[in-house]
Amino acid sequence: MAAAPGAPGTKAMTFGPSVKRLLARLKPQRAMISIVLILASASVVLTVLAPKILGDATNLIFDGIVGRQLPLGISKDEAVQNLRDAGQGTFADLVSGMNLTPGLGVDFDAVGRVLMIVLALYLASALLGWLQGYLLNVALQKTIKKLRTDVESKIHRLPLSYFDSHKRGDVLSRVTNDIDNVSQSLQQTLSQLVTSVLTVLGILAMMLYISPLLALVAVLTVPVSIVVTAQIAKRSQPHFIAQWKQTGSLNAQVEEAYTGHELVKAYGRQEETERVFHDSNEELYQASYRAQFISGIVMPAIMFLGNINYVIIAVVGGLRVASGTLSLGEVQAFIQYSRQFTQPLTQIGSMVNLLQSGVASAERIFEILDADQEEPDPIPAATPDSRSGRVEFENVSFRYEAERPLIEDLSFVAEPGQMVAIVGPTGAGKTTLVNLIMRFYDIDSGRITVDGVDTRRMTRDDLRERTGMVLQDTWLFGGTIRENIAYGDPTAPEDKIMEAAQVSYVDRFVHSLPLGYDTVIDGEGGNVSAGEKQLITIARAFLANPSILILDEATSSVDTRTELLVQKATAALRSDRTSFVIAHRLSTIRDADLILVMENGSIVEQGTHEQLIDARGAYYRLSASGLKAASDSMSR
Template sequence: MSEKKPVQAAVEDEFDEQAIAAAANSGGFHEGGADTRPAEHFWPSFKRLIGLLRPWAWVFGIATLLGIIWVALTVTAPKLLGEATNIVFEGAIASQMPAGVSQQEVADGLRAAGEDEFASMVEAMQNFVPGQGVDFYALSQMLLLTLGVYALANIFDWASGYLLNGVVVKAMFALRRSVEEKIHRLPLSYFDRVKRGELLSRVTNDIDNITNALQQSLIYAITSVLTVIGVLVMMFSISWQLALVALVVLPITGGIFAVIGPRSQKNFAQQWKSTGRLNSRVEESFAGHALVRVYGREDDIRAQFAKENDDLFEASFRAQFLSGMMMPLMMFAGNLAYVGIAVLGGLQVASGQIRLGDVQAFIQYSQQFTQPLAQLGGMATTVQSATASAERVFELLDAEEEEPDTADAPPLEPGPGRIEFKDVEFSYDPERELIQDLNFAVEPGQTVAIVGPTGAGKTTLVNLIMRFYELDGGAIELDGQVTGELRRHDVRARTGMVLQDPWLFQGSIMENIRYGHQEATDAQVMAAAEATFVDRFVRALPDGYDTVLDEEASNVSAGEKQLITIARAFVADPAVLILDEATSSVDTRTELLLQHAMNALREGRTSFVIAHRLSTIRDADLILVMENGRIVEKGDHESLLEAQGAYWRLYQSQFSGAAVDLDAEEQALTGVVSTATGGVSTGSLPTAPGATPPTTGPIPTVNPDA
């Protein structure tokens, strides 16, 4: 059988695009299609994998029909070749006989001479004309007919493969789209549990493995089964005794599958799990490669990688070893049957039970019978591996999704961006309470700063505003409408957010800023860039705003990355602006410039600022101090300092405490500065042994106006 090539863009217009949508949305990936229970064993997972192809059942019907025609032509060809062999063999025997006598007279003469087996063989011949020799015209006609049958069979073979490969391409296209859509429906809690490397392995490696396995096995599986059926029919039509000898292979094959299959499948599942863990390890190591080198942990990383790599090697070796045993064992069983057919067939030809050409055809049929069985054994390797990968993909598709928006969700009415928390309760873990009975309101145009120690719930607070997580109790209102009753897209469309870790995609700086507002003009993008001081460093780049950022945006500094993300939020012109440690990556001078820009850009919109550096939020209209998920203080900067509560303690730890420590150290080294006289006390400086003590005496004052 000819090798099948994957069909890519050539089949794009061959099949109904609605089938792809059906497969991606329901027919085999979700509730409307195949079984959606988590795949825990081989057969449930395999059935669900085949269910992915259900939308193209009609294409399978056509491909199967073409395959039946191909099998019919393929199994006819050995019979025709056998007849050509009979013409040659019987003609050669006839040429040695005297002309002018009949076939029966020759047989009777041989029998009278004691050649009973030879006589029986002559009687069975159908192309025997004594003295005539080989009929080359009949031979040429038979060979041309055989050549035409093979040529026509290859055409149907190619057509069947073309259709089936197209189905695989379409099904995998739909599967990838389904996985992509599923990822967007998953809650953030899912990504908190699953490592990025593991998720990437399922989306890329596992789906690629399924694609390759289906392309390599699907066509061969259908044609192999059809070939086995067609060959069996032809073998029984020639000799039922020889056919029974050939069938000895079947119970041996079944035993091989029963013994090796489950063990191989178990190891394939472990192989792909180990692949996911190894990908996670590599992704983690590369992401923090600089820190690994700084702290000299290369040996630890190598040891961890070696362990994960060894686990993958062992699982892969066991899986490939077990599955690789199938084809050799089945080929051995086929060779046993071949020997039996050759011996028994020779005896039957000698006894005149069948003709020599029929034995030749039967031997070809026996090879055609064992070859697809051996191919099925070889397919077991890829099918088991693909099923293990499919199980992992199905686990992703079956993961619990965030609650969908209600169909009758009201539209979000235009408003200035007033936010109000009413008795809000939330926790990541039901056993650990985080936010309880949270109440506050933010008026339009106000800037609210949220401060507190690590783990106090600051970022969680803004995540609740964005509906990244659902509340356990209470409500959050945006311009008087409960956000939990609105569509998530509407809520987030009114909000701009700048995270502590800047995220940029591979593209130009202009495209990265415009990401916040796709319809923004170049002038609007540049205006946002100027307001956030992005324009300062972009103008210095050779390609300006057309500078393409690489995959890690390593051609700009960390502070410049953050400035670009801030410009992206500003160009969106949201009603609510959230800055989560947005200035943590910029230098002090740039931070001061950003404060001026933010003051202008925050005007007229509600702003939430999360900051650890309290110097950045002194001008906030309202400061919320959080501890253990609760607001323990609120007010402006001056009033909170006067209260000398939680905010005052945070402020002292950042500024006053550091200053006191510095003053104490300076006093120990140089003495106490006399502010009244402008001189220095004559305290002694510590000296090293054998060193000359410094000269004591007044130090001249420095003119502050100089």
């Protein structure tokens, strides 16, 4: 098994490849993205044309004002010559570069037509911009929906070892917070990024058309801006990665403290819990502060460069107008273009922190998607001919870690209808044994058969559909008691649900509840007792009608009376079913058909209770010292 993603020694992904991989997920929406690019290009073209046309209005007004100051009835060339003869050479140069008629004022009709054209261009550009933003949002949301689906699907294919090595709160943070952050980052940056890049290209083309010299001045700030942005991004990205890593750690700590809040209070560990939270919160604050502070320098730096550029263009442009090389309207348009040229660069700079934050979250999501998953089910898969529930271990060896042996060369047979009890000290491998039966872990060597078929040749669904499992830690979801029981078989009719409830003695207490089977259980099962929760989980397992029943210390958290009910319910199901019981109470296993005593991953004794007591071996020693004290309900 490869090292778990995120473990020490795992190489972090770089920014560039992560961005490419994130954008590659947009490929299924490439048709819509193509339409978005066309609409965005059209919107930008209209926006870029508007200042040039608006400059024509400025020229009409300025030409009219200057024209009225010249004598009526002469040509422009004559007016220019007269000005030179009068010693007004600078004014003559200005007039020579203008399109005017001496003696005529401002043509307000022409000015009005130009303004109407500009208004139409801006309206059309806004409409196209809204439409491309709408379509891009649809494409992005479909992409994020697919990403959520892929992550959810991958989680169901991950082995149990992945969840054993990752905190639940951190995994939940990746599935919720990180995906939401990626969605918000893409939604806020991608549309603006596309528009900004197209705007820069369009404006650059117009500036070159108006004045290559001024365009060169404007472009000089671009490489400086790129270098500044790249250097700042390089320094802030590690802090964004740390920010979301700390977010996951903090969520894990909060989830752990909330789940065990009763124990925290019972042992008076509130101060320690608050201190751990404070430390985690402080680390998150520091990472977030550094990330936002460093990336926040980008926008002011680019704005500063843009302002310097604006001043230079205004001075050079004024000199060009005075010399008659450019018209006032062209300089006005160019100044607008220069401001619009730096604005997209400023926007790109402001998007750097959002993009870095989103990519940092994407890396955490990709770690889940790249994690080693369970081996696929065999094709074609084998299916046992019967459902008798015969289980056989043949020379099975297994270890969680390569250097630490656990189960070595284990062999035994559980016949149909037998109740097999598994006992032993902490770390003996009791829970591991049933995990191997369920194929939560794959064995290293040997084989496990169910009804004569190797479990590795069966599909996991087929294997687990034959198995019912009741754990020490009960799990009930937010829903009615009826729905929680029906979880074992969603297709079961009402009479089967009631039968399972009666066999498991749920029916005895459910009628004392105000709404009976329609009583809604909260997420933690807080409105029913621990014993009642366990009976509901047993009813759920009964409804599944398994051929193999696993009770992993199912009675450890219930009272003596409820334990008797559980034992009676188990006895009712024992016919034609193989039952594996991990327990620490002698009363639970005394009547077992077969007791397996495990030490260090091996079966050191097996037999009935009487046989093992008479043998005065390991089982006898466990009984004498108190099986409950010697066993650990949370052991493997």
